[in-house]
Amino acid sequence: MTIAPIETTVLGPIDEIPFGEGRTYAVGPDMIAVFRLRDGSLRAVSAVCPHKGGPLADGQIDNKVVVCPLHLYAWDLATGCSQSGQPPINVYPVRVDDGHIILGD
């Protein structure tokens, strides 16, 4: 599990992300996919699939994993670990504060 350090950043209103979907945000040089789970919590991971560069924010999720839309490899949203033998992805701390998505601690 790799929790990457990141500067605390307000990404935008939580309403930008529908339940069960993800959206990509550019934060400095990093591209980060933020997912809003159906239980209301948020997860943030690196936006680029380490396999072939697929856009993870376009993948389908449940409360545990994201499935890359290109070749259907899956990663654990909480730990970043692959479930199918691929390299891990970065995970970032993320939370909702007063209707806004806050990335970082």
Added chain:
Amino acid sequence: MTKRLVVIGNGMAGARTVEEILARNGDFTVTMFGDEPYGNYNRIMLSNLLAGVESEEGIYLNDLAWYQDNGITLNAGVRIERIDRFAKMVYATDGTATPYDKLIIATGSSSWTPPIKNIHNPKRGFHQGVFAFRTLDDTRGMIRYARDHERAVVIGGGLLGLEAARGLQNHLSEVTLLHAMGHLMERQLDEKAGHMLQASVENKLGIKVITNAMTTEILGKDRVTGVKLADGTVIPCDVVVIAAGIRPNTQVAADSGLTVERGIVVDDQMRVQDEDDIYSVGECAQHRGNLYGLVAPLWDQAKVLADHITGRDTEAAYTGSKLSTKLKVAGIDVASMGLIAPETDDDEVIIYNEPKKGVYKQLIIREGALVGAILVGDNSKAASLIQSFDRVQALPEERAELLFDIGGPAGEVKPEDMPDDAQVCNCNGVSKGAICGVVNAGCKTVSGVMDKTRAGKGCGTCKPLVQRIVEWAAGGEAEEDPAASWYVPGVPMPKPELMAAIRKYELKSVSAVFEKLVPGGEHDAKSKMGLASLLKMMWADQYIDERDARFINDRVHGNIQKDGTFSVVPQMKGGVTTPAELKRIAEVAERYNVPMVKLTGGQRIDLLGIPKEQLPAIWADLDIPSGYAYAKSFRTVKTCVGSDFCRFGVGDSTALGIAIEERFQGLEGPGKMKLAVTGCPRNCAEAYVKDLGVVAIDGGRWEIYVGGAAGAHIRKGDLLATVGSAEEVIRLTGRFLQYYRENANWLERTYAWVPRVGIEKIRAVVVDDAEGIAEALDAAIEEAVQAYKDPWKERAVPATPGQFRTSLPLTVLPQVPVRS
């Protein structure tokens, strides 16, 4: 509190049971006693050791380090002679006493010695030159002795005897096999198969076989010089190997007052009868009156025992095993399961016999289920037969398909013949070695291996090979995947049950299905798309559309490409277009700098490389409905020019193709549906290889073919019906598609579904209305047709916030002023 576990027996059953207990984190200090002074080795491989194709190191399952690493005290070469069930102690012949809280008896069996005169030597056990074939020491002794001698006789024509005879050929020149019964392997094979095997053993291997041979005496004073049979025949030899069967080792149990009949009597939890703390497992255990001498039942017993003794699952029950074997007997393929002869007049017996090749196959089928099979000389279908036998699966109507691969590739690759680096999955680049690695790491279901490696997850054609490799790598221990019959992996139900539950509870959204039908209400990303498709089909406009249940293609109505852009394929019904439409497409392609414009196989035009955020604007400028080139849905109807211009055309295929596409456009299903209409049997529109293909024939009639394919899988469709009018074609097409939508598994294309259900059944339902559901099918398809909306109209206002926001790449491009 940590309990003391004592295991009597360090063979395959004892050690395997301990492994299963450790895997369940059982809190025990383990002490094991083994007769033989070794770690645990694979007894089945002794014949390979004898044949010189395996080394002693190679046959160990658990070496001494394993016992150390797991904190197990191994007393190798120490025999237990008595159990005190009241004091809970075991006593060894070396005088030691060991207390236990729980005891497992896994003493296995030993070689049975028939009553033959002079077989024993009062001073040294067997007569010099006589060997049993059961242990590592037996095998070593036999190899050592055989080296300096010429002729061997093996007594016993069962599996073990055949293996011994084959192995001995490695060490001496002349081997004779004596069998007391009328044909070889009489427990597993019928007479014909036994004779076939005998012919192969004699002609191919050069082993002399004598059946109905009752050995009465071993000849020779100090050492063996020959054997004498009941009819007086004398066979000169220097070595005699006894392989006449095995008897369970029950002496310790019987002497200690446990219930012993033929074996040690156990219940469904593998506990010895009337004992709370004593278990028995393996060849020495008698369960529901049966003794088992194969490994597969033993593995099942070990699991149940471990579940019970650790408290992991106190309800776990072993209910017996159906016996099947698949092996090379002395280099010849043999498989046997269940009955070897029919028992009633109604039993269906199917026999294939090709003596010249040494191939014999027999199946016994009762009430549509496989109850017995024998294969000699060709095991290519053994794995699938064992599966049908074990799981009581429905059998194909063409019984020949059970015996042969019909229409498949000629030579089926054998996993054992493939090098480790051979690529198995050509889509995802997965090697045989990678698959075996995952299996060896403990994943023993085909779907689990496919998930972990992604092998077979591309076009899917390698899936049967992946399955064979998994079965081979697991050494016959491949586990049945309960999820294999489920509609989607995350909801534990096959499609009919799932549909019934959805109707019963009126579940109209994907999350409602997860919450009601999955224990714990757990959502599953990989199941969402299949459920969305099913619910849309079942509820039409009452379906509650949760956008996250859709795959990205269905969220933005385009096919995602390798760089995260999308393809745009406008509808072009029947592949017919106009100059005005072509101009508009060309202008759009220029205006948006579309990187590639390509004609598709479905007679349409594909605009590739469109960024997600540009999709709504492109759709607006095109102002053509979606061609649905991205969904698991009705795709396109390919047509030829038909009777309008073609001088051969006998039917107006273009008009009919356009009408079919007009009616069923966008219809979602379990898999994509590609259709064609062709104007004559020359088949320029390739209608024979479509999910549904229509062919005009002379006389104003149309043939309808279903279940064809020409992708990764190639299949000519089956003729569903020949009809007299275009209206009739459209009616039957709708009815067929609806029947497919309701009954096929998720992602099961018609080329798999049609043969699975059978064209006769489909014709009965769709054409002849044998089940009285035609009206309902027609009504359901009509409702689906009426619910059609062009998704590309969803462009003025996004359906969800950021629906068309880019997900990649997000690098900010420098703004360069544009010169006019």
